[in-house]
Amino acid sequence: MNCRDVVRHLHEYLDGELPGAKVEQIDAHLHQCEHCQRFLASYRKTIQLFRRTLDHDLSPEASRHLWQILERKLEH
Amino acid sequence: MLRGVLRGDRKAFETLVGRYQSKVYRLAMGLTHNAQDAEEILQEVFLKVYQNLAEFEGKSAFSSWLYRIALNTSYMKLRERRGTKIVSLDDVANQLEGISLDQEAEWSSRPDEQLHTAEALAIIEKAVEKLPEEFKSVLILRDIEGFTNEEVGEILDLSVPAVKSRLHRARLILRQRLDDFYRQVFG
Numbered sequence: 001m002n003c004r005d006v007v008r009h010l011h012e013y014l015d016g017e018l019p020g021a022k023v024e025q026i027d028a029h030l031h032q033c034e035h036c037q038r039f040l041a042s043y044r045k046t047i048q049l050f051r052r053t054l055d056h057d058l059s060p061e062a063s064r065h066l067w068q069i070l071e072r073k074l075e076h
Numbered sequence: 077m078l079r080g081v082l083r084g085d086r087k088a089f090e091t092l093v094g095r096y097q098s099k100v101y102r103l104a105m106g107l108t109h110n111a112q113d114a115e116e117i118l119q120e121v122f123l124k125v126y127q128n129l130a131e132f133e134g135k136s137a138f139s140s141w142l143y144r145i146a147l148n149t150s151y152m153k154l155r156e157r158r159g160t161k162i163v164s165l166d167d168v169a170n171q172l173e174g175i176s177l178d179q180e181a182e183w184s185s186r187p188d189e190q191l192h193t194a195e196a197l198a199i200i201e202k203a204v205e206k207l208p209e210e211f212k213s214v215l216i217l218r219d220i221e222g223f224t225n226e227e228v229g230e231i232l233d234l235s236v237p238a239v240k241s242r243l244h245r246a247r248l249i250l251r252q253r254l255d256d257f258y259r260q261v262f263g
């Protein structure tokens with residue numbers, strides 16, 4: 001297993017979708033490859049940051065406004 | 077709750093709207109990047125749900141049915157909007173070509189308070205805007221809403237390998253944009 005193989009399977013590795021033997025191969029590679037450790041960490045941090053861009057709920061005011069509009073439209 | 081809505085029970089419908097409004101809003105915002113469009117989509121989606129709920133056969137989860145409506149409504153809004161550039165799969169291929177796997181992502185060992193800046197979030201938002209709709213949808217449904225690959229495949233009518241492939245490529249593109257940005261910031 002080389003660095004490109006690790007990157008190719010990174011999403012399945014993180015999501016726990018790989019067979020045990022493959023996970024062991026990736027773990028072994030990560031154990032001795034600082035480059036891939038950092039790549040994995042940066043991949044994880046990217047997902048975290050992406051989540052933060054859309055982590056807002058609809059505000060109570062917007063929610064009230066939505067319901068008012070829906071009620072009005074449902075009357076017609 | 078769904079039976080109540082079908083009987084015309086407004087209280088049941090209000091409960092349904094309350095339960096799903098933020099999810100639909102996030103999806104619409106993630107696809108359109110425009111708060112006004114997202115609010116209009118929200119209204120249209122729940123009206124369609126109310127008017128078409130009898131057509132929901134229960135073969136899939138209600139949330140999958142709702143998300144399909146929300147996605148189609150968002151796509152229609154994007155088509156209506158003049159000047160919206162449609163991002164093609166070729167654009168993705170070009171973006172992927174620019175990805176380097178050889179550089180050390182040293183920034184990844186820095187604490188979150190140094191990484192989670194407004195500029196970094198803006199970089200991600202801009203990078204997401206440059207993805208095709210099908211990639212954005214997969215990203216949002218998987219990484220924001222937490223659906224499984226199988227559920228995303230059902231909602232988007234895609235095979236599981238196609239979901240995984242789009243998810244991974246989209247994440248790699250976002251990671252590269254961040255990598256470029258942090259390299260400038262941290263030197």
